[in-house]
Amino acid sequence: MNPPSVARSAASPTRIARFALLAVVLALLTACASAPRRNASALATESALANEPARAPDGQAAAVNDVLFRAMALVGTPYHWGGNTPAGGFDCSGLVGYIYRNATGMQLPRTSGEMADMGEKIRGMTALVSGDLVFFGNHGRISHVGVYVGKGRFVHAPNSGGTVRLDDIDGPYWRDHFEYGRRVLD
Incomplete structure (x- = not known):
């Protein structure tokens, strides 16, 4: 005979573990953001966004945590053109699709252009929250996510011969080619 079940507290072990993991990821982001930044030129200044608080869409902290962890x-x-697995390498849209599929179960379209039509459009960099997709291109033509x-x-897979990396969104190249963000977690 099994002992009577004990009422579960509001903070289950799974929920506590998720929030602890989110805290670790945010701490890592803080550590990365507080490290000295390399400037593209002597005239460049520190990223204005480095001091922005890390934010997640309302009610989506656990999903964002999983996305960031992945x-x-x-x-x-x-980097591998057309790649969409860690073993085979990634192109930009393959990376984003893999992250969301494995972290949230969402099936995103295969190309950055198709992804650019999903979710709420976020026009300014300062309005972005963790987990948003960010799109780059020229004059409205999307070429990167x-x-x-x-x-x-x-995080992105930038180019042939490179690797998946973490970059400043308002760095010299990316700032000039930023088109908008999309919030797919809502």
């Missing part, structure tokens, strides 16, 4: 874990994975992690940083 994204950060893939930094250093080789990444995942915003917070504090002015995003």
Whole structure:
């Protein structure tokens, strides 16, 4: 015979573990953001977004935590055009699709252009929250996507011969090519 069940407290072990993991990820982002930044030129200044608080969409802290954990874990994975797995490498949209599929179960479209039509459009960098998709291009033509992690940083698979990396969204190149963000977690 089994002992009578004990009423579960409001903070289950799974919930506590998720919040602890979110705290660790945010601490890592804070550590990354507080490290000295390399300037592209002597005239460049520190990112204005580095001091922004890390935020998640309302009610989505656990999902954002999973997305950020997956994204950060893939930094250093080789770039491979058309790639969408850690073993085979990633292109930009393959990386974003893999992160969301494995962290949230969401099936995103395969290309950055198709992803750019999903979710709420976020026009300004200062309005981005962790987990938002960020799109880059030229004159409205989308050519690149990444995942915003917070504090002015995003994870992406930038180019052939490179690896998945964390960059400043308002760095010289990315600032000039930023089109908008999309909030797919709501």
